């Protein structure tokens with residue numbers, strides 16, 4: 312059911328024409344990534360249909376979008392009137408068939424679970440207009456495998472946004488084995504039209520971003536596990552020595568240790584190479600529920616409202632300092 316006004320298509324000044332015309336974007340899943348994706352499309356003049364399983368989830372998403380737009384207003388990146396217009400372009404739905412009625416593009420950003428995504432894509436394929444492009448924001452699941460659950464493999468593509476979506480410039484575009492050129496070109500042009508920088512890669516485990524990032528994080532965890540250095544030392548070396556804005560262990564806490572573990576497992580299984588085996592310490596922390604920011608503790612302690620970096624007591628002892 313729609314809870315906010317869907318305005319007539321008002322072309323925003325930054326909206327560009329693409330060979331396949333995209334005006335109406337449906338985003339499935341209104342969590343961390345879904346609300347950011349809706350925010351960016353609405354900001355750039357697209358009609359956005361946001362769909363999640365409950366109205367509560369969408370109310371939370373709309374309030375997050377409004378708060379993030381307020382930050383942009385404070386930084387003079389948008390005006391109050393532009394915020395109201397952008398929010399007015401987002402309609403919310405709990406029924407997939409309604410949310411997809413006029414979609415030119417779907418971006419699926421639901422929970423990272425392979426069985427769930429297969430079911431969602433079967434349903435999207437059944438309800439979306441024939442010409443509609445089906446994109447997924449998956450971090451690690453094969454685009455080709457997802458596309459095999461549709462009758463339009465050529466129109467299925469990876470559109471991997473980075474977190475936080477309104478801030479991060481990159482969209483990693485992943486061509487499945489059967490993705491057609493027209494679809495890739497449309498998604499490249501669309502990414503540019505929403506102010507992002509597209510990079511096209513092929514469909515191999517972890518694509519490029521996570522194939523390179525996650526083994527680095529895993530290596531940092533292995534170094535900690537072996538007592539080569541402590542949490543602070545590992546992160547300081549990578550920040551000050553390699554000019555990374557944040558150390559790999561802090562980043563792992565932000566991504567979520569369960570997500571890191573699951574992506575390492577995808578790489579390990581996908582390549583069948585021992586070099587991708589997740590660190591035992593990572594597995595133990597996940598099994599014990601120490602997941603980083605989302606659970607309040609990982610390599611660091613995370614107290615809401617406190618941005619200070621406090622190493623978890625478990626790693627603050629001498630034994631972790633070699």
Ligand SMILES: NC(=O)c1ccc[n+]([C@@H]2O[C@H](COP(=O)([O-])OP(=O)(O)OC[C@H]3O[C@@H](n4cnc5c(N)ncnc54)[C@H](O)[C@@H]3O)[C@@H](O)[C@H]2O)c1
Pocket residue numbers: 339340341342343344345362363364365368419420421422423424427431448449450451471472473474566
């Ligand atoms: N969080 C990140 O940093 C990040 C970065 C890049 C890509 N991703 C990918 O983006 C996707 C979403 O991740 P997230 O972090 O936003 O997760 P999240 O848990 O914050 O949100 C997922 C949302 O999907 C909804 N959902 C579950 N089943 C659904 C269904 N059947 N229909 C509609 N909605 C449904 C949930 O209710 C929830 O609101 C995943 O594929 C993830 O791998 C995440």
